[in-house]
Amino acid sequence: MTPAISPARLMRRLTALGEIGALEGGGVCRLALGDADKAGRDWLVAEMERLGLAVFVDAIGNIWGLRAGRGQGAPVMVGSHIDTVATGGLYDGALGVLAGLELIETLNENGIDTEAPVAVAAFTNEEGARFAPDMMGSGVYCGALGRDEMLAVTATDGAGVVGAELDRIGYRGSAAPVVPAAYLELHIEQGPVLEREGLRIGAVTGVQGIHWTEFTVHGQTNHAGTTPMALRRDAGQVAMRIAREADAIAAAFGPPQVATVGVFELSPGLVNVVPETARLTVDLRNTDGNRLNEATRRLTGFAETAAAQAGCTLSTRPLARFAPVGFDAALVGKVEAAARARQMSVRRMPSGAGHDAQMFAPLCPTAMIFVPSEKGLSHNVKEHSDEADCAAGAQMLLDLVCDLAGARI
Amino acid sequence: MTPAISPARLMRRLTALGEIGALEGGGVCRLALGDADKAGRDWLVAEMERLGLAVFVDAIGNIWGLRAGRGQGAPVMVGSHIDTVATGGLYDGALGVLAGLELIETLNENGIDTEAPVAVAAFTNEEGARFAPDMMGSGVYCGALGRDEMLAVTATDGAGVVGAELDRIGYRGSAAPVVPAAYLELHIEQGPVLEREGLRIGAVTGVQGIHWTEFTVHGQTNHAGTTPMALRRDAGQVAMRIAREADAIAAAFGPPQVATVGVFELSPGLVNVVPETARLTVDLRNTDGNRLNEATRRLTGFAETAAAQAGCTLSTRPLARFAPVGFDAALVGKVEAAARARQMSVRRMPSGAGHDAQMFAPLCPTAMIFVPSEKGLSHNVKEHSDEADCAAGAQMLLDLVCDLAGARI
Numbered sequence: 001m002t003p004a005i006s007p008a009r010l011m012r013r014l015t016a017l018g019e020i021g022a023l024e025g026g027g028v029c030r031l032a033l034g035d036a037d038k039a040g041r042d043w044l045v046a047e048m049e050r051l052g053l054a055v056f057v058d059a060i061g062n063i064w065g066l067r068a069g070r071g072q073g074a075p076v077m078v079g080s081h082i083d084t085v086a087t088g089g090l091y092d093g094a095l096g097v098l099a100g101l102e103l104i105e106t107l108n109e110n111g112i113d114t115e116a117p118v119a120v121a122a123f124t125n126e127e128g129a130r131f132a133p134d135m136m137g138s139g140v141y142c143g144a145l146g147r148d149e150m151l152a153v154t155a156t157d158g159a160g161v162v163g164a165e166l167d168r169i170g171y172r173g174s175a176a177p178v179v180p181a182a183y184l185e186l187h188i189e190q191g192p193v194l195e196r197e198g199l200r201i202g203a204v205t206g207v208q209g210i211h212w213t214e215f216t217v218h219g220q221t222n223h224a225g226t227t228p229m230a231l232r233r234d235a236g237q238v239a240m241r242i243a244r245e246a247d248a249i250a251a252a253f254g255p256p257q258v259a260t261v262g263v264f265e266l267s268p269g270l271v272n273v274v275p276e277t278a279r280l281t282v283d284l285r286n287t288d289g290n291r292l293n294e295a296t297r298r299l300t301g302f303a304e305t306a307a308a309q310a311g312c313t314l315s316t317r318p319l320a321r322f323a324p325v326g327f328d329a330a331l332v333g334k335v336e337a338a339a340r341a342r343q344m345s346v347r348r349m350p351s352g353a354g355h356d357a358q359m360f361a362p363l364c365p366t367a368m369i370f371v372p373s374e375k376g377l378s379h380n381v382k383e384h385s386d387e388a389d390c391a392a393g394a395q396m397l398l399d400l401v402c403d404l405a406g407a408r409i
Numbered sequence: 410m411t412p413a414i415s416p417a418r419l420m421r422r423l424t425a426l427g428e429i430g431a432l433e434g435g436g437v438c439r440l441a442l443g444d445a446d447k448a449g450r451d452w453l454v455a456e457m458e459r460l461g462l463a464v465f466v467d468a469i470g471n472i473w474g475l476r477a478g479r480g481q482g483a484p485v486m487v488g489s490h491i492d493t494v495a496t497g498g499l500y501d502g503a504l505g506v507l508a509g510l511e512l513i514e515t516l517n518e519n520g521i522d523t524e525a526p527v528a529v530a531a532f533t534n535e536e537g538a539r540f541a542p543d544m545m546g547s548g549v550y551c552g553a554l555g556r557d558e559m560l561a562v563t564a565t566d567g568a569g570v571v572g573a574e575l576d577r578i579g580y581r582g583s584a585a586p587v588v589p590a591a592y593l594e595l596h597i598e599q600g601p602v603l604e605r606e607g608l609r610i611g612a613v614t615g616v617q618g619i620h621w622t623e624f625t626v627h628g629q630t631n632h633a634g635t636t637p638m639a640l641r642r643d644a645g646q647v648a649m650r651i652a653r654e655a656d657a658i659a660a661a662f663g664p665p666q667v668a669t670v671g672v673f674e675l676s677p678g679l680v681n682v683v684p685e686t687a688r689l690t691v692d693l694r695n696t697d698g699n700r701l702n703e704a705t706r707r708l709t710g711f712a713e714t715a716a717a718q719a720g721c722t723l724s725t726r727p728l729a730r731f732a733p734v735g736f737d738a739a740l741v742g743k744v745e746a747a748a749r750a751r752q753m754s755v756r757r758m759p760s761g762a763g764h765d766a767q768m769f770a771p772l773c774p775t776a777m778i779f780v781p782s783e784k785g786l787s788h789n790v791k792e793h794s795d796e797a798d799c800a801a802g803a804q805m806l807l808d809l810v811c812d813l814a815g816a817r818i
Contacts, residue, residue: 191635208634212680223787224669224692225617225761226600229659231785236670237656243649250638260633261645262680264673271621271671271690271728273788281680283633319680352634376640378632379682 002402002409003110005102007391013098014390017043017082018090027381028090032083032125032136033061033162038169040082044097044122051104053120057173059147060140061166064121064175067104069114069405074364076114076405077180078103078397079121080187080356081137085129089383091390095371096186097122099394106398107407115406116181123356124171130155131162133320138356141177142363182331182404183360186369186393188385190353192376200392201346202370203335207358208256208285208350209292209324214263215242215303219312221268221276232274233311236266239278241306242299246282249295256350257286257295281319287350289324324350325358328365335367338399344392369396411811411818412519414511416800422507423799426452426491427499436790437499441492441534441545442470442571447578449491453506453531460513462529466582468556469549470575473530473584476513478523478814483773485523485814486589487512487806488530489596489765490546494538498792500799504780505595506531508803512810524815525590532765533580539564540571547765550586551772591740591813592769595778595802597794599762601785609801610755611779612744616767617665617694617759618701618733623672624651624712628721630677630685641683642720645675648687650715651708655691658704665759666695666704690728696759698733734767737774744776747808753801778805 020043021028021036030036041063048055053065066075080096100120107114123141128134131153139145151163166172189195194202219235243261250259263281282299286292300316307314332348339346351368360366371389375382402409429452430437430445439445450472457464462474475484489505509529516523532550537543540562548554560572575581598604603611628644652670659668672690691708695701709725716723741757748755760777769775780802783793811818 189635190632191637192631192640193635193637196640210634221789222601222785223599223762224667224671225619225694225763226598226602226787227667227761227785228600228602228664229667230664231601231605234669236673237652240649240652240656240670240673243646244653247646247649255637255639258633258636258638260643260681260683261649262633262675262682262684263678264645264649264675266671266673269672269674272669272692273671274669275671283681285634352636353632354634376631376636378635380630 002399002407003106005106005391005394005398007387009105010098010102010391010394011387013101014090014094017094017098023087023381025381028084028088029086030082030084031086031130032127033130033160033165033169037083041171044082047101048120051101051108053104056175057171058141058175058177059172060137060150061124061171061173062121062137062141064119067107067118069117071115073116074179074181075117075119076182076401077119077121078184078401079123080185081123081126083125083127085127085379087381088379089381091188091383091385092190092378093126095188095390095393099186099397102394103398103401112407112409118401118405119180126356132156135354135356135359138359142359144359180364183357183364183366184397184400185355185357186397187355188373188378189370190373190378193349194370194372195374195376197347199345199347200371200389201339201344201396202349203332203339203346204327204351204368204370205332205348206287206324206326206350207354208287208352209289210320210322210354211284211292211296212281212320213296213300214279214281214317214319215239216315217278217307217312219276219310222274224272224274227274234274235278235312236275238306238310238312239264239280242303243280245302246299249298253291253295257291258352259284285352287324292324322354325361327361327367331365331367334400334403335369335396338396342395369393411808411816412515414515414800414803414807416796418514419507419511419800419803420796422510423499423503426503426507432496432790437493437497438495439491439493440495440539441536442539442569442574442578446492450580453491456510457529460510460517462513465584466580467550467584467586468581469546469559470533470580470582471530471546471550473528476516476527478526480524482525483588483590484526484528485591485810486528486530487593487810488532489594490532490535492534492536494536494788496790497788498790500597500792500794501599501787502535504597504799504802508595508806511803512807515807521816521818527810527814528589535765541565544763544765544768547768551768553768589773591773592766592775593806593809594764594766595806596764597782597787598779599782599787602758603779603781604783604785606756608754608756609780609798610748610753610805611758612741612748612755613736613760613777613779614741614757615696615733615735615759616763617696617761618698619729619731619763620693620701620705621690621728622705622709623688623690623726623728624648625724626687626716626721628685628719631683633681633683636683643683644687644721645684647715647719647721648673648689651712652689654711655708658707662700662704666700667761668693694761696733701733731763734770736770736776740774740776743809743812744778744805747805751804778802
């Protein structure tokens with residue numbers, strides 16, 4: 001049996017990092033490459049050094065600390081991110097990184113060495129809240145995103161460019177990314193499923209495919225009182241039909257298909273004016289790439305017909321097209337078995353959100369461990385996960401690293 | 410036969426007034442009680458004085474010019490307004506007032522006197538664009554709105570109070586409103602019906618009743634990827650259903666029922682977040698007050714059910730409730746007959762928009778004359794009505810005033 005991690009120490013680190021960029025009244029704001037992110041990075045690097053890790057920083061600012069193994073092979077890597085959204089919580093990302101520090105400290109204090117090196121990584125700008133796209137650091141690390149292109153990305157609010165911000169905060173490094181022997185990420189679920197089912201651990205089978213589509217409908221603005229219904233070209237009602245169809249598709253396809261209309265805008269947006277223009281976004285997700293493509297085709301076809309029927313014109317813009325990612329079946333099985341070995345309740349489940357782990361899936365055996373999120377809340381200052389759940393996830397991470405890295409216990 | 414008005418002179422005045430507050434590239438901005446409105450009022454008063462009218466201004470800034478009759482009875486009044494929306498056209502309101510000046514000048518130059526006095530009026534803040542409610546001046550004139558309450562209204566943008574603005578521009582008068590013997594208003598249709606049907610004159614039978622209702626739906630914000638459909642409380646989809654139901658009600662009730670969703674907002678309004686809050690407005694109009702009440706009841710009932718089904722809470726706020734106004738049947742008949750007498754094509758029709766005339770309907774025989782709006786556009790810098798149509802409307806106004814005021818021709 002591997003030794004036990006220290007829940008109290010894990011929570012102390014979560015609290016300590018949560019004080020950096022803390023918001024009044026709770027929650028945290030450490031937008032990527034801002035001053036609070038720099039302070040969080042400085043704190044993280046100091047912790048890594050205190051634990052005796054060799055610290056590396058690459059060209060996009062990813063940080064990893066390496067604990068040497070007996071052998072010279074590729075490291076087993078655990079990681080996540082420490083950047084947050086503008087009104088984020090203390091657990092999203094941070095849990096995965098700080099559980100990595102905790103497992104290193106547990107190995108250290110128990111004098112356990114491993115055959116393979118063990119790396120703990122924090123990837124730049126996972127959230128995409130300040131710079132698009134999200135998962136930027138892990139995407140560059142794994143070769144899915146172009147380094148120079150990402151260094152040139154301007155902030156969504158126009159204030160700052162990735163490369164210049166990295167220089168400003170002192171985190172443009174030169175270390176060469178190393179393909180790990182395996183990649184493991186502990187993360188809060190950010191959804192309600194584990195809590196609803198009273199389970200402690202999710203063995204994540206993969207990440208849903210994501211299609212974001214923006215529809216813009218152009219009709220004709222008219223006076224709400226003087227224009228008979230038959231003479232209208234109401235962009236708003238066409239957009240409402242598209243939004244309702246997205247919901248109907250999710251109902252017709254059934255789980256795991258989900259559909260969300262998060263943005264919906266009318267112009268000119270006056271009580272007594274028939275809208276001239278309507279813009280909405282539809283977020284469709286499914287673990288089955290074919291079904292997801294089918295959902296998107298059905299929606300865009302419906303939108304074209306609905307616009308034409310109302311005498312409106314439509315422009316359809318794909319904002320994101322991510323195919324589903326399947327994690328390594330053997331490694332997912334190990335996660336499940338490791339939970340059972342500790343008498344922790346567990347289920348297999350897909351991830352509805354994107355994570356750094358998905359970038360590693362094409363490169364090496366990859367898996368994720370989920371722990372419950374209270375009320376499913378995340379990207380929210382009220383985000384919370386119980387200490388017992390966080391500790392359980394960290395223990396799983398240690399157990400699996402010991403297995404994968406060949407710990408001598 | 411009454412003499413012919415001068416189309417060229419009418420158009421010169423429309424152009425002259427349109428230069429006051431003119432917008433670059435076309436259209437005009439004479440928001441009520443602003444500097445451009447003051448300049449328009451000064452110009453109007455000068456024109457009235459040049460035509461020999463006695464000019465009166467009341468406590469809310471309504472202006473009317475009186476041409477004496479042979480008798481001492483109540484005047485026949487024609488009127489409308491010269492304030493505009495922020496991006497208005499040259500015809501909305503101005504046509505009715507300037508056609509009044511034109512008919513006075515035609516009476517003057519033909520030496521025609523009338524038994525009853527003839528008044529030409531311009532009412533304060535018909536548009537309601539800067540100060541709510543709309544039809545403020547005519548509402549106070551006719552006793553439907555409280556004078557002191559209206560004088561205390563603050564601008565919708567917070568900049569200015571009605572009474573202080575009247576003082577500032579020098580249009581807080583003291584004349585006592587006089588109940589007219591009859592009230593006639595020439596106005597552009599602001600809708601597409603006359604143009605579509607190739608008609609010149611609308612004999613307006615009344616003003617539709619108007620119900621504005623705001624619905625605010627509160628649900629729960631959630632991550633678009635991690636929250637299964639069955640666990641959502643999506644405020645946005647509830648709001649979409651309410652919006653679609655408004656459309657369904659208009660279809661089920663048939664003309665003249667109309668329904669418009671002009672405002673629709675989601676919060677937080679992010680692509681990958683299930684909306685927590687949605688707000689929409691529904692504008693329902695019908696000439697039949699009972700049917701209108703029925704439409705509003707059906708919609709609010711539907712909204713309550715839809716919110717409850719989705720586990721959301723709903724707040725419903727009536728923003729406006731105006732009962733339909735019927736114009737004087739005999740006077741509407743006179744409008745129709747006057748058009749036929751001039752071989753002008755004519756149809757009876759309701760007004761979909763509110764007008765100063767509706768304030769007079771309870772006090773005296775009241776009617777309106779509509780002329781076509783190109784493409785139905787109004788409250789738009791591209792608002793346009795043909796010279797021939799404007800002139801036809803002004804001629805009708807003169808013909809009817811000569812009839813009603815007892816002209817000696």
